[in-house]
Amino acid sequence: MSETALDLSGLWQLATSDGKHACIAAIPGDVHSALHVAKIIPDPYFGRNENDVQWVAEADWVLTRSFSIDHLEGDWYLDIDYLDTVAVVFINDIPVLSADNCFRRYRPDISAALQPGENTIRIVIHSSIKAGAERQARQPFYVPYSTGNSPIANGNMLRKPQCHFGWDWNIAIAPLGLYGTVAIRKLDPARIEHVETEQYHHSDGRVTLKVKATLFASQPAVTPVYFTLDGERVRLDCGINAGETNITHVFDIEDPKLWWPAGSGEQVLYSLSVEVPGEKVEKQIGLRTIELLTDADEAGSRFAFKINGREIFCRGANWIPADAVFSRSSPAKTEDLLQSAVDAHMNMIRVWGGGFYEPDWFYDLCDRMGLLVWQDFMFACNLYPCTEDFLENVGHEVEYQVRRLSSHPSIALWCGDNELVGALTWFEESRNNRDRYLVAYDRLNRVIEQGVKRAFPQGLWWPSSPASGYLDYGDAWHADGSGDMHYWSVWHENKSFDNYRSVKPRFCSEFGFQSYTSLPVIETFARPEDMNIASPVIELHQKNAGGNERIAGTMFRYFRFPKDFANFVYLSQIQQGLAIKTAVDYWRSLKPHCMGTLYWQLNDTWPVASWASLDYGGGWKAMHYMTRRFFQPVAVAAIPSEDGAKLHFSVVNDTADAVTIDLSVFAVTLDGERKQISSVEGLCGPDKAETLTSLSVSDIADDTLIFWVFSTSNGMSGEGHHCKSTYKALDLAPSGLMLDVKLMDDGSFELVVGARGLALFVMIESHTAGRYSDNAFDLTAGAQRRVIFTPAMRLPSGTVPEFTLYDLYSCQAMR
Secondary structure, eight states: OOSSEEEOOEEEEEEETTSSSEEEEEESEEHHHHHHHTTSSOOTTSTTGGGGGTHHHHSOEEEEEEEEESOOOSEEEEEEEOEESSEEEEETTEEEEEEOBTTSEEOOBOGGGOOSEEEEEEEEEOOHHHHHHHHHHTSSSOOOOOTTTOSSTTGGGSBSOGGGGOBTTBOOOOOOEEOSOEEEEEESSEEEEEEEEEEEEOTTSOEEEEEEEEEEESSOEEEEEEEEETTEEEEEEEEEOSEEEEEEEEEEESSOOBBOOTTTSOBOOEEEEEEETTEEEEEEEOBOOEEEEOOEETTEEOOEEEETTEEEOEEEEEEOOSOSSGGGOOHHHHHHHHHHHHHTTOOEEEEOTTSOOOOHHHHHHHHHHTOEEEEEOSOBSSOOOOOHHHHHHHHHHHHHHHHHHTTOTTEEEEEOOBSHHHHTTTSHHHHHTHHHHHHHHHHHHHHHHHHHHHHOTTSOEEOSBSBSSTTOOSOTTTOOSSSBEEOOHHHHTOOOGGGGGGOOOSOEEEOOOOBOOOHHHHTTTOOGGGOSTTSHHHHHTBOSTTHHHHHHHHHHHHSOOOSSHHHHHHHHHHHHHHHHHHHHHHHHHTTTSOOEEEESOSOOSSSOBBSOSBOTTSOBOHHHHHHHHHTSSEEEEEEEOTTSSEEEEEEEEOSSSOEEEEEEEEEEETTSOEEEEEEEEEEEOTTEEEEEEEEEGGGSOTTEEEEEEEEETTSOEEEEEEOSSOGGGOOOOOOOEEEEEEEOTTSOEEEEEEESSOEEEEEEEESSOEEESSOSEEEOTTOEEEEEEEESSOOOTTOOOOEEEEOHHHHHOOO
């Protein structure tokens, strides 16, 4: 250790409180992963093992390790965060901390508990199941939770990730552990509690950056404080008080370079540091202005983000925790998931309110990648207590998280919760006594709002998602005139894909459709005999009630049923992509009425059937390849008119410059022959959506599909097709797919895919992990597509992966 700090991460002893089970645990880490490594429990993700590991969350667990300190002069404190969740920390059997919030940082003084030489730290983590039940019993009235999402009860009583108790996409094992910092530090003479910034953009282009450092000391002292911004270093010798002292310095930036979201400009970041003796805090600062436009119009009121004076259409998805258990996640895996979002032309993610406030490095990645962050507070789909102790705990949580994160340019919005207003209608108790539960909700929501405004007055606040507006407790699932919308009628109400065109959201922050995870991922948790959608293993890896039936029922609506399990999985992914494409194409065509589409969801926490476009592990499902096309900043989509008589070709331009579009439209027969029927050149202005041309639907033969290709003056291009009726009505001819594979000098593989007939939704798959330059594409007769496959890791010399080709004809053909 240094003379002032001792990092306690590493190997600890883990045991149940009764000593029945014991092993070594890597900290930071979680209990389930330690037990799995020690072979005390099986892999919770495999087969039906989820059922066999339930006992873990029912037990109390003890983490123990020893450490040495030779010189005890001065004041010492414990620095700990992401402690999950109800826990007591002992040093040398003296209690130094009682914690009950995974989302807070704790820094108790431990000077009196330390002894020279050998010391022992012990962390007793109480079962979340027991703790939730105990706290529910203490409430003045029953506080309901979503039993459909959470098979483990009373998670709403605890300040920990709500999805730990299960969700309609997550394993239900109530993980516990210590996932963050655990260190012992000396206060000599002060520590840095927070570094916060405020930006003031002047009319002449200058930016004033106000930097506030909050220091904590146990007694008055004088200490040097260094502020550095991109090489400009200032020393201030400051007198500080016992307790907290705020030190402020202002930097004037004469010729600032602005930070922009991905696709709209560069992500310029300035290096900021604040330093006191023994400690240095570093941040990256992006200079930008941001507004949330909610002004009234004929339809209701707008919901649009304006950054650096320009309205930005938000293209993105919802983020859930990178893994169901902490120890299986890593910064590298998370970076890969976020990079996949950027690679699919996303510029925003929503950190959903049932998971974590992510660590600082997560938001650093978003800053560098240009991913705007819609940041929920961690309340989701349940009702919550409004007792003084609970609200006080939440107040500390909000203050800490906002002060920790507010300097990130990526964070666009602070949102109070996920779906708590809607939850008021989900439970018999709140339906029968709405006033009681509405008042309870308002008290919680007001604590969060006031905490945000105190900690970061410049921050943008939105009360809930979805919400039609401030203090509006209406139905934001179906009302589309104002605010943000969650539109779930297609999935949860089993409506057709066309139903997406029945609403005109101002900003849709949730909508989704399920598919199965890819076959190579399924094979990691299921045996060959389990490969049936009705098998117990496959059903256990489907957490949404009725989900498998809905996937199959939708196939009956649109497709001929696939010939086997592998093709069922393939087709589920194609129809998922078609569903989301239908929504995004139409809502983007409404711009500027609609200014954002964030689908549910980007990623998975474990291998499961879900709404994600990325597989567990980061592979791209068919939908993610489709997303890269329909989220392209300049895109062309075929939109049927409301009466169905016309097919409009809508072009949307999310760039700041006008673009010229060259569009060619073809009629394609079922054996893959194509005939050009029109060629159009048009101009689309900056940040606009316009109709380029139209076709009469009556002119399209029943046995014909409409294909189109386009190119733009800024170098973008694309293609697509439109099916007049349903795909099951098409008597497709054999596609005659062919594949040629060639190893390239850089270790990638060139795949040339050809077709003798019409091949719709061609999908290439391999058990070798990697990325394809294109996938889920169409081929007409005689056409070829060159695709580059880049393995996730370079393969041994001479190794060539095996590839499987899918397409719509082969999926359903029995001959």
